[in-house]
Amino acid sequence: MGEILVVVDHVDGVVRKTTHELLTLARRLGEPSAVFFGDGADGLGEAAGTSLREYGAEKIYVVAGAEFADYLVVPKVDALGVLVQQVSPTAVLIPSSAEGKEIAGRLAVRTESGLITDAVDVQAGDDGPRTTQSVFAGGFTVQSKVVHGTPIITVKPNAVTPERADGAGAVETVDVAVPESSRTAAVVERRPRAATGRPELTEASIVVSGGRGTGGDFAPVEAFADALGAAVGASRAAVDSGWYPHSYQVGQTGKTVSPQLYVANGISGAIQHRAGMQTSKTIVAVNKDSEAPIFDLVDFGVVGDLHKVLPAATDQINARKG
Amino acid sequence: MKIVVCVKYCPDATADRSFAADRTVDRVGVDGVLSELDEYAVEQALQVKESGDPETTEVVAVTVGPEVARAALLKSLQMGADAGVHVLDDAVHGSDAVATSLILAKAVEAQAADLVICGMASTDGSMSVVPAMLAERLGLPQVTFASELTVDGDTVRARRDGDVATEIVEAAGRVLISVTDQANEPRYPSFKGIMAAKKKPVESLTLADLGIDAALVGAGSAWTAVEAIEARPPRAAGTVVVDEDGSGAGALVEFLAAQKFI
Numbered sequence: 001m002g003e004i005l006v007v008v009d010h011v012d013g014v015v016r017k018t019t020h021e022l023l024t025l026a027r028r029l030g031e032p033s034a035v036f037f038g039d040g041a042d043g044l045g046e047a048a049g050t051s052l053r054e055y056g057a058e059k060i061y062v063v064a065g066a067e068f069a070d071y072l073v074v075p076k077v078d079a080l081g082v083l084v085q086q087v088s089p090t091a092v093l094i095p096s097s098a099e100g101k102e103i104a105g106r107l108a109v110r111t112e113s114g115l116i117t118d119a120v121d122v123q124a125g126d127d128g129p130r131t132t133q134s135v136f137a138g139g140f141t142v143q144s145k146v147v148h149g150t151p152i153i154t155v156k157p158n159a160v161t162p163e164r165a166d167g168a169g170a171v172e173t174v175d176v177a178v179p180e181s182s183r184t185a186a187v188v189e190r191r192p193r194a195a196t197g198r199p200e201l202t203e204a205s206i207v208v209s210g211g212r213g214t215g216g217d218f219a220p221v222e223a224f225a226d227a228l229g230a231a232v233g234a235s236r237a238a239v240d241s242g243w244y245p246h247s248y249q250v251g252q253t254g255k256t257v258s259p260q261l262y263v264a265n266g267i268s269g270a271i272q273h274r275a276g277m278q279t280s281k282t283i284v285a286v287n288k289d290s291e292a293p294i295f296d297l298v299d300f301g302v303v304g305d306l307h308k309v310l311p312a313a314t315d316q317i318n319a320r321k322g
Numbered sequence: 323m324k325i326v327v328c329v330k331y332c333p334d335a336t337a338d339r340s341f342a343a344d345r346t347v348d349r350v351g352v353d354g355v356l357s358e359l360d361e362y363a364v365e366q367a368l369q370v371k372e373s374g375d376p377e378t379t380e381v382v383a384v385t386v387g388p389e390v391a392r393a394a395l396l397k398s399l400q401m402g403a404d405a406g407v408h409v410l411d412d413a414v415h416g417s418d419a420v421a422t423s424l425i426l427a428k429a430v431e432a433q434a435a436d437l438v439i440c441g442m443a444s445t446d447g448s449m450s451v452v453p454a455m456l457a458e459r460l461g462l463p464q465v466t467f468a469s470e471l472t473v474d475g476d477t478v479r480a481r482r483d484g485d486v487a488t489e490i491v492e493a494a495g496r497v498l499i500s501v502t503d504q505a506n507e508p509r510y511p512s513f514k515g516i517m518a519a520k521k522k523p524v525e526s527l528t529l530a531d532l533g534i535d536a537a538l539v540g541a542g543s544a545w546t547a548v549e550a551i552e553a554r555p556p557r558a559a560g561t562v563v564v565d566e567d568g569s570g571a572g573a574l575v576e577f578l579a580a581q582k583f584i
């Protein structure tokens with residue numbers, strides 16, 4: 001079985017859940033090899049190594065150097081280009097973040113390979129991986145395959161439930177000379193997002209969102225989210241009004257979420273919002289307008305004022321939890 | 323200074339979007355528009371022009387697409403772009419992102435632009451890969467997903483909001499940029515703009531004009547193949563209750579408990 005390169009997404013050495021998902025998918029296709037980009041000289045930390053092995057990484061390629069964090073995208077493509085040459089992998093799996101898709105795009109051009117973005121499922125086929133994508137705001141499902149070069153596939157969060165498996169996780173250090181011409185777009189400042197204590201939006205199994213109907217008061221939305229252990233999201237109308245930060249926007253130009261449960265509060269359900277949440281397993285809405293299009297999507301809906309419904313529901317949930 | 327803006331003609335997101343019989347996006351049977359997200363790219367180009375030296379700066383909108391895609395150029399000209407380039411060739415039909423980026427790269431190269439500005443994603447394909455691919459092919463620094471952009475002399479500085487951090491990115495010289503819908507507020511074409519657009523030049527180019535081998539692009543040479551497309555079954559109608567005297571909260575909590583979310 002050939003190697004499947006999995007580009008590791010980590011924050012300061014803490015491996016993110018999306019990577020565990022990619023490793024789980026990679027095991028269907030071949031032998032997972034994690035590719036870990038380390039800042040500075042430290043390379044792979046112990047926690048990261050353990051986390052990758054626990055989800056089945058047979059090899060861990062470690063690419064260390066400040067340039068991978070100091071310049072946008074290109075140095076990582078340089079390294080992956082070298083690895084694809086050396087290893088001839090069966091496929092390359094990359095998280096579907098903005099950066100991940102850019103890495104994938106450049107790698108496809110450079111290695112003359114077919115590219116599939118935003119897969120929501122990947123299965124083994126007779127002649128290479130088969131992907132499933134959800135397009136046009138979730139209106140259609142498309143099955144595709146790559147027919148040229150090395151299949152390069154970016155995968156959306158929550159595509160699969162991560163499954164543990166013991167991997168050997170043999171560490172191999174990869175030396176890549178990153179030329180001056182790859183050091184052109186410099187990251188001169190990085191401001192990590194302040195921690196909220198809530199799950200990360202794209203990873204969360206429950207997302208509770210607020211829209212224009214909150215009237216600017218997100219407290220009932222946040223309290224309800226906390227009762228459910230959920231992440232908080234927002235519509236663009238709420239973000240544009242300055243009520244909630246853009247990094248929490250769900251939709252076409254925000255995050256795409258695919259949780260077990262999505263609760264839309266005071267959100268009408270515009271097509272651009274649906275593009276970011278339509279693949280959620282269970283959808284619930286609270287909206288005072290019974291005609292709101294969001295009700296076409298719901299498994300359960302309450303026609304009512306969110307300022308009344310949410311606080312009462314929050315109290316009842318907290319009471320049940322004792 | 324010359325600024326090239328890459329604009330795409332996409333089916334209207336609020337219309338009933340669909341696929342043609344050959345499994346490509348139906349761009350002809352469905353009402354189309356200049357991709358809403360490319361309006362931000364056009365606006366950015368106009369702002370760079372206006373805040374720099376408007377007299378010596380030219381904004382050229384470039385599109386790759388069928389006959390109807392001319393509408394995307396026209397809208398860009400109405401907003402204030404100076405000229406349009408339409409790569410129009412039957413052989414382009416069915417091109418994937420890799421091939422599209424090849425065609426765009428040749429068209430952009432021919433313009434010898436100082437800045438290339440793209441949208442963050444096309445509203446139909448939504449891959450968000452063409453700008454990075456273009457930068458790769460053109461050998462230009464990529465300053466992409468800019469939610470705030472300043473051009474100061476030959477230095478471009480952008481705020482890029484990533485998944486876990488916000489980054490400030492800087493590059494100098496000729497640069498490829500993509501902007502998000504946070505970057506600016508696209509203007510509406512004025513009456514004057516609409517009238518002026520009728521007289522602005524639009525050049526139509528074939529693959530041969532750009533020196534591109536037609537065998538490298540189009541559906542036949544795509545590096546990915548669509549095997550099946552299915553309309554997603556409509557979601558089964560859910561239960562909707564009307565809140566009366568607090569009944570809504572109770573019903574909601576019962577539902578969540580029954581589904582084991584509590």
Ligand SMILES: Cc1cc2nc3c(=O)[nH]c(=O)nc-3n(C[C@H](O)[C@H](O)[C@H](O)COP(=O)(O)OP(=O)(O)OC[C@H]3O[C@@H](n4cnc5c(N)ncnc54)[C@H](O)[C@@H]3O)c2cc1C
Nearest residue numbers: 211212213235236237251252253254266267268288289306
């Ligand atoms: C290029 C482009 C990209 C876009 N990208 C996105 C995106 O990524 N994400 C996104 O969300 N949108 C996006 N939009 C905007 C989108 O079209 C809608 O304008 C937006 O989603 C509306 O947000 P909303 O539902 O909160 O507001 P509205 O549409 O105004 O709906 C508010 C809802 O709240 C209800 N309501 C009011 N008061 C109460 C109350 N007290 N209790 C309960 N309900 C109440 C109302 O009945 C109404 O249904 C985009 C648009 C464009 C053009």
Ligand SMILES: Nc1ncnc2c1ncn2[C@@H]1O[C@H](COP(=O)(O)O)[C@@H](O)[C@H]1O
Nearest residue numbers: 328329386440441443444449450451452
């Ligand atoms: N056919 C095209 N013609 C012109 N520009 C395009 C075309 N396709 C993509 N682009 C540019 O690339 C950006 C991102 O597109 P995509 O990678 O398809 O999501 C768009 O916002 C445009 O600026």
